[in-house]
Amino acid sequence: MNxxxxxxxxxxxxxxxxxxxxxxxxxxxxxPVIGLNRTKKVAEEALAMGIVDSIDPKDLKKAEIVIFCTPERGTLSFIKEHLSLLHEKAVLTDIAGVKNGFAKEVAALLPEGMDFVSGHPMCGKEGAGLAQSDGAIFDGANYVLIPEPWNRKEHLELVKDMARELGCAHVPVVTAEDHDRAIAYTSDLTHVVATALMNSSSYSEKTKYFIGGSFRDETRVADINGKLWTSLFLSNKDKLLEEIDRFSASLSTLREAIAAGDEEEIIAFLEEAGRRRREMMHRGNS
Known part of the structure; x- marks a missing residue:
C-alpha cells in the first residue's frame, strides 16, 4: 500500500x-473527504456531523478518488455535468449492484488520464439515508472489483487498497457477467424472499408476539429502499427471474417431501443445506 x-x-x-x-x-x-448530495440539505447535515470536510463542488478538483454512491443514471448525469471539476487524473469508482455494461458508458465520458474502476462493496444494513450510515459495515466484508481491459493496474490496486483500508476482508476480482449472475442469487433473491415473507397473507399485527431470532434474521433486509431495489431488480431481471425459478423449484422439493411425509427426504434436504452453509462460512473466512 502506498x-x-x-x-x-x-x-x-x-x-x-x-x-x-x-x-x-x-x-x-x-x-480529507469531500461530500456531495443531490439534496443539499443532506450534504449540509453531513458537514455539520463532521463526517465530511467540504460540500463545495469546486473542491472535487482535490479528490484523487471519487466514489459514486448513486444510481447509474445519476452517476452518468453527475459526470456529464461536473467533469470539468474533477481532478485530471481522478480514479472514479462506484458501488452499483448491477454492472451489465455500465463501465463502458462511464469510460466513454472520461478524458485520457481519468479511469473508472467498477466496484461493489457487499455490505449494508436495513433502512436508508444518512442517519442509518455506519462505518462499521465494512468490517470483514467482501468488496468485489470488476476490472475492464482499459483499467490501469495501479488504479485497480488503488481501489483494492482502499477496500482493505476500509476494513474489508476479501477483494475478489470477477467479470461483469459473473458478478451479475452471482448477485442475482446472493443479494437480489434474498431481498425478494425477505419482502415476500413479510408480505405473506399470514402477517398480522400479532405477528410480533411470535417471532424469534430466525424470523428477525430472515426478514432484516425487508426494511428496504423500494425505489433503489426496484431499479436493481429490473436491471438484473433475466438473471433474477432464473434465480426465483430455481428457488421455487427447491422450495417445491421440500414441500413435496413434507406433503408425502417422507422423513428421509426431509432430513437429507435439511442436512444438505446445513453442510453447504458450513462449507460456505468456512471458505468465506479462509
Missing amino acids: SDFRKIPIAVIGLGLMGGSFARRLKELGH
Whole structure:
C-alpha cells in the first residue's frame, strides 16, 4: 500500500446509507473527504456531523478518488455535468449492484488520464439515508472489483487498497457477467424472499408476539429502499427471474417431501443445506 494513501483526498457522491458509511470510515482513517448530495440539505447535515470536510463542488478538483454512491443514471448525469471539476487524473469508482455494461458508458465520458474502476462493496444494513450510515459495515466484508481491459493496474490496486483500508476482508476480482449472475442469487433473491415473507397473507399485527431470532434474521433486509431495489431488480431481471425459478423449484422439493411425509427426504434436504452453509462460512473466512 502506498505510504501516503491515508492522506489522499476522496470525494463521496451521494450521502445516503452507503455514501454516509464511506464518509464516516474514511474520516476515521484520516482522509480529507469531500461530500456531495443531490439534496443539499443532506450534504449540509453531513458537514455539520463532521463526517465530511467540504460540500463545495469546486473542491472535487482535490479528490484523487471519487466514489459514486448513486444510481447509474445519476452517476452518468453527475459526470456529464461536473467533469470539468474533477481532478485530471481522478480514479472514479462506484458501488452499483448491477454492472451489465455500465463501465463502458462511464469510460466513454472520461478524458485520457481519468479511469473508472467498477466496484461493489457487499455490505449494508436495513433502512436508508444518512442517519442509518455506519462505518462499521465494512468490517470483514467482501468488496468485489470488476476490472475492464482499459483499467490501469495501479488504479485497480488503488481501489483494492482502499477496500482493505476500509476494513474489508476479501477483494475478489470477477467479470461483469459473473458478478451479475452471482448477485442475482446472493443479494437480489434474498431481498425478494425477505419482502415476500413479510408480505405473506399470514402477517398480522400479532405477528410480533411470535417471532424469534430466525424470523428477525430472515426478514432484516425487508426494511428496504423500494425505489433503489426496484431499479436493481429490473436491471438484473433475466438473471433474477432464473434465480426465483430455481428457488421455487427447491422450495417445491421440500414441500413435496413434507406433503408425502417422507422423513428421509426431509432430513437429507435439511442436512444438505446445513453442510453447504458450513462449507460456505468456512471458505468465506479462509
